[in-house]
Amino acid sequence: MGQKKDLTGSEKSKIVRSLAEGCSSLKIAKLLKRDHGTIKRFIQNSQQGRKKPVEKPRRKITAHELRKVKRPAAKMPLATSLAIFQSCNITGVPKSTRCAILRDMAKVRKAERRPPLNKTHKLKHQDWAKKYLKTDFSKVLWTDEMRVSLDGPDGWARGWIGKGQRAPVRLRRQQGGGGVLVWAGIIKDELVGPFRVEDGVKFNSQSYCKFLEDTFFKQWYRKKSASFKKNMIFMQDSAPSHASKYSTAWLARKGIKEEKLMTWPPCSPDLNPIENLWSIIKCEIYKEGKQYTSLNSVWEAVVAAARNVDGEQIKTLTESMDGRLLSVLAKKGGYIGR
Numbered sequence: 290m291g292q293k294k295d296l297t298g299s300e301k302s303k304i305v306r307s308l309a310e311g312c313s314s315l316k317i318a319k320l321l322k323r324d325h326g327t328i329k330r331f332i333q334n335s336q337q338g339r340k341k342p343v344e345k346p347r348r349k350i351t352a353h354e355l356r357k358v359k360r361p362a363a364k365m366p367l368a369t370s371l372a373i374f375q376s377c378n379i380t381g382v383p384k385s386t387r388c389a390i391l392r393d394m395a396k397v398r399k400a401e402r403r404p405p406l407n408k409t410h411k412l413k414h415q416d417w418a419k420k421y422l423k424t425d426f427s428k429v430l431w432t433d434e435m436r437v438s439l440d441g442p443d444g445w446a447r448g449w450i451g452k453g454q455r456a457p458v459r460l461r462r463q464q465g466g467g468g469v470l471v472w473a474g475i476i477k478d479e480l481v482g483p484f485r486v487e488d489g490v491k492f493n494s495q496s497y498c499k500f501l502e503d504t505f506f507k508q509w510y511r512k513k514s515a516s517f518k519k520n521m522i523f524m525q526d527s528a529p530s531h532a533s534k535y536s537t538a539w540l541a542r543k544g545i546k547e548e549k550l551m552t553w554p555p556c557s558p559d560l561n562p563i564e565n566l567w568s569i570i571k572c573e574i575y576k577e578g579k580q581y582t583s584l585n586s587v588w589e590a591v592v593a594a595a596r597n598v599d600g601e602q603i604k605t606l607t608e609s610m611d612g613r614l615l616s617v618l619a620k621k622g623g624y625i626g627r
Contacts, residue, residue, distance in 0.1 A: 296323070296331055304331060350390060354379055359394060366395075403624045404556035411622030413554040418617040421551070426610040429522045429551065430481065432474040434492075435567045437587055439466030441575035460580055469588050472500065475563050476521070477607055478600035481509050485588055492528075494535035506543065518544065524551040526561065559625050560613055562606040569602065570594045 296304075300321055307317045314332055318325040357377040365373060370387035374380070406414075440462060460466070469488070474481035484504040490496055510518070523545045525531040532553075540550060558564050573594035574587065581587040616625040 296327065301331065304328065305335075308332070350379075350382065350386070355390070358390065362391060362395060401626075403626075404558065406556055406622070406624060410554070410556050414557060414560075414617050414622035417552065417554040417557075417560075418614040418622075422614055424522070426607055427477045428520050429524055429607070429610075430474045430476040431524050431561055431563045431607070432472065432481075433526060433561055433563045433567070434486070435471045435473075435570075436468045437471060437571070437574065437591055438468035439581040439584070439587055441578075441580065442571070457578070459578065466581075467584060469584050469591070471588075471591055472504070473563065473566070473595070474505070475566060475603050475607060478604040480566075480595060480598060480603055481505065483591060483595050484508075488584060492530040494530050494533040494539075497530040498536055498539045522549055522551050524553065524561070526558075527553045527555055560617070562609055562613075565606050566598065566603070569598060573597065 300323070303321065304317055307320065312320075314328050315325055318328045321328070354377065357379070358373060361368070361373045361376040365376070368376075370384060370391055373391070374382055374387055440460065470486035470490075470492075471483045472486060473483040482504070484500075486492070486500060490500075492500070513521075523540070530536060537546075537550070540546065554560070570591060574590040579590075581590065613625060617623075
């Protein structure tokens with residue numbers, strides 16, 4: 290008597306579907322024209338579930354090997370656990386053990402992003418710090434632009450997902466679904482704006498000056514007293530549309546020139562306190578992994594978040610400038626962080 294053939298994949302699928310419909314094992318055997326005992330054994334084996342694999346004894350790590358691991362872990366912070374252990378010639382350690390050992394001596398963190406600074410940049414940072422060391426920063430208007438997208442920064446939509454629960458579904462769109470360019474300023478304890486840049490407008494010298502005329506000058510600056518205008522110092526970064534001859538001459542015609550227009554060193558976002566304001570706003574509008582369906586909705590969220598920033602928070606940012614300048618000098622023009 291020949292050996293019976295095993296159940297095929299399609300037969301197994303039919304058995305599962307038939308059981309879900311309430312069919313008995315005998316009826317399924319007749320439908321598939323297979324031996325009843327074969328069908329019963331398949332059902333019994335399926336109900337027993339998979340057997341847990343026998344855990345192999347873990348390799349023990351000696352104190353000497355632990356000391357050897359610490360050196361490459363410090364020298365190669367972005368390397369994998371396998372690469373770190375291989376550099377010490379320690380083999381046969383499972384991934385779970387490697388990660389557990391590394392977690393005891395360090396924690397996973399993202400690499401810091403910072404602008405590239407060469408020797409010239411550092412010298413210019415030091416010259417800038419020395420020039421403005423005695424400045425009354427309560428009279429400086431710190432300005433900048435920020436782009437917000439519908440989806441928010443990558444990696445922000447993470448959280449604790451309970452066992453047996455599925456992670457929430459997020460929309461995935463190119464370029465974060467598009468975005469809105471926002472301009473704002475802070476001075477002492479006051480927020481200027483935020484103002485929305487018209488969709489599709491890319492800043493050049495002409496469009497930047499027109500934008501300032503329609504928003505900053507007409508809606509805020511012209512309402513200020515003559516004494517305020519006389520003492521205010523306007524700060525903008527060294528973006529091409531800001532630092533061009535056209536923009537500089539246009540601001541000069543508005544009375545913002547010479548000492549009233551702050552010179553700005555290259556590659557120095559860490560020196561502008563408004564960058565911290567952008568972080569506050571982004572944390573608010575993208576909390577709990579929130580996404581937006583339209584540009585108007587994300588703009589409304591920015592406006593609402595900006596209104597919730599009180600004067601004390603802004604004052605803390607503007608008053609931090611004295612400490613930032615001292616840090617620049619202490620680090621000889623190096624990056625000071627935000």
